[in-house]
Amino acid sequence: xxxxxxxxxxxxxxxxxxxxxxxxxxxxxxxxxxxxxxxxxxxxxxxxxxxxxxxxxxxxxxxxxxxxxx
Numbered sequence: 554x555x556x557x558x559x560x561x562x563x564x565x566x567x568x569x570x571x572x573x574x575x576x577x578x579x580x581x582x583x584x585x586x587x588x589x590x591x592x593x594x595x596x597x598x599x600x601x602x603x604x605x606x607x608x609x610x611x612x613x614x615x616x617x618x619x620x621x622x623x
Contacts, residue, residue, distance in 0.1 A: 554579065554587050554601055562587065562599060562610065589614075 554562075559577045566575040566589070576590040577599070586600045589612070597614030 554584065558601070559587055562589075 563577040567573050574592050578588045586598045589596045600611045602609045
């Protein structure tokens with residue numbers, strides 16, 4: 554993903570969740586996705602999918618059962 558895409562994704566997340574705490578980082582050696590953090594907490598990955606000349610982004614977040622009991 555490009556730096557402009559990362560900035561756009563971060564700005565979008567901050568806007569829809571009404572915060573300025575999201576951080577979006579490039580992944581090492583992987584160009585089709587980025588890491589998403591809220592403050593220092595890793596939330597998940599956003600994958601870029603290109604089809605028919607259009608780009609879309611999918612957010613994947615795993616929630617561990619043990620985390621639900623905290």
